[in-house]
Amino acid sequence: MDLAGGLGDISRDSRVFIKPNFCQWYKEVNFPKYGVLTTARLVEDIVILLKEHGVKDITILEGAIEIRRESEPMLQLVAKGMGLDVLAQRYGVKIVDALRSSFAKITAGDVTLSVNSDILDADYIINMPVLKTHSQTMVSLGIKNLKGALGIPSRKMCHNPDQDCDLNYHIAKLPGVLSPSLTIIDGIYTLERGPLITGRAQRSNIIIASKDLISADKVGATVLGIAPQTIPHIVMAARNHGRPADLTDTNVRGEIDIRTALKPHRWEFEQNESGDLPLFFERAGIRGLTYPPVDKTMCTYCADFISYVISGILLAKNNDRPLDDIEILHGKIHEPTGTHKHTLLVGQCQVKRNGANTLINHCVRIKGCPPSKKDLLEAYAGLGIELPDDFIEQMERIPETLMGKYLDKPGFDEEFYRIQ
Ligand code: SF4
Structure with missing residues (x-):
């Protein structure tokens, strides 16, 4: 000072x-x-x-x-x-x-x-x-x-x-x-x-x-x-x-x-070489999915929800098999390519922008601002993504799971976050 x-x-x-x-x-x-x-x-x-x-x-x-x-x-x-x-x-x-x-x-x-x-x-x-x-x-x-x-x-x-x-x-x-x-x-x-x-x-x-x-x-x-x-x-x-x-x-x-x-x-979260999938999905062996990068138009409320969208795919019981050619659009500016069997629109802004877009072959909507978790469960069931029965409970445990990487690591001291 x-x-x-x-x-x-x-x-x-x-x-x-x-x-x-x-x-x-x-x-x-x-x-x-x-x-x-x-x-x-x-x-x-x-x-x-x-x-x-x-x-x-x-x-x-x-x-x-x-x-x-x-x-x-x-x-x-x-x-x-x-x-x-x-x-x-x-x-x-x-x-x-x-x-x-x-x-x-x-x-x-x-x-x-x-x-x-x-x-x-x-x-x-x-x-x-x-x-x-x-x-x-x-x-x-x-x-x-x-x-x-x-x-x-x-x-x-x-x-x-x-x-x-x-x-x-x-x-x-x-x-x-x-x-x-x-x-x-x-x-x-x-x-x-x-x-x-x-x-x-x-x-x-x-x-x-x-x-x-x-x-x-x-x-x-x-x-x-x-x-x-x-x-x-x-x-x-x-x-x-x-x-x-x-x-x-x-x-x-x-x-x-x-x-x-x-x-x-x-x-940054890097995309794969063709730019249609985040690297973490590609490394996890996810196929049959197109997922454009998160852009600046996505507000915090959708950004939090997107962790459910991503985790649902990574935790799916059938994630060893390719998805059924799904593209997922989020934020306020993504547009459908018109080349996929299914298009999932995440959040009210996407539903308003592309809900009636004739380029989309089969449109699945997750409405709401913030988007609805119930709609996510229904959307994934309809798209053949088999979520574990305790998916929501698993999501609630994620913060604690993420804490695991710091436990017993030198220099990481919870006391910094507690007034004594
Ligand atoms: S649906 Fe709501 S939270 Fe999501 S991008 Fe639109 S305004 Fe933001």
Whole structure:
């Protein structure tokens, strides 16, 4: 913090908001938090620094992803799981659920977004993302972390099908909508093929702090091994603020060489040579399937559901036999090729776009936003994909299964995610 200029610019009477990345939680299951969530440890450290500085009014705000119909709000699950209530008792910190408060419309250029009103009233915003990659935006750092303060319709709108104002274009507008005074990127754990629990984390022990959001992200991307001038939303955000996308205007302090500190982190799920199947399907021996890559138009809600679509094929009882020439379309822009026996449309956007497309020979629909699991079971039965009887239970155990790769691995310590 001293290298980044300290907290001297915060007055003691300020209303300070901390925006971590507490994107999701799984109830009663141990799941990998490494590189996915901001560590509770770092959040507590910042709260202690603020208290020592004399700041009294501190709020943690997050709008966690609410996909599963849990009995309580997702942020409440995070708060219980991480022990954030201890921060409330010990330091008087308030916890605000961005999705259960009011929103105000904020315009940045030609984009208008609904932003949580509480954080708009902050005197000082401390943005605390994780140092991680993202399968749609290449990296998810300080700029992208601000999306968690938006209302759900605005988040969905960001995944616009129009190439000229796509997800990157919308995210690049976020620094014009909310201005963090300080960005601290938590790289205690970093994540390849993020942003969620299916990624692969490593212990990296790097913290990037800057009072300049764009500089923080440019350095963060470089540490992950991705040149910032190749990342569309960073390029556009820099341009919107009259800045270069590379590091030429950034003064880096500290003891590490940011270009060689870590091995490059991969962010993409590669397709096979012919481009019609993700490599992981090809390696698993799946045949008779056409599955285009996930694009930027798919919102988080469909992205979560797609794990059921993929796992259904990998776990099918008859996956040693070729599928019956099926193509699966998802997101908002995929079009049928007209050359397959069956076309499965995943999600309301695909059903609306291609439900009546005459190129499709046999159309199978999974409606809903988010799409319906019941429809998935029916669709797979109709397509001859034999799911195991306990498929849904197996899916619910996946977070715990993914945790297996970190158990007993040196440097992976759950205590980072629990306020003591
Ligand atoms: S159906 Fe999927 S892609 Fe369409 S708006 Fe809903 S979540 Fe987004």
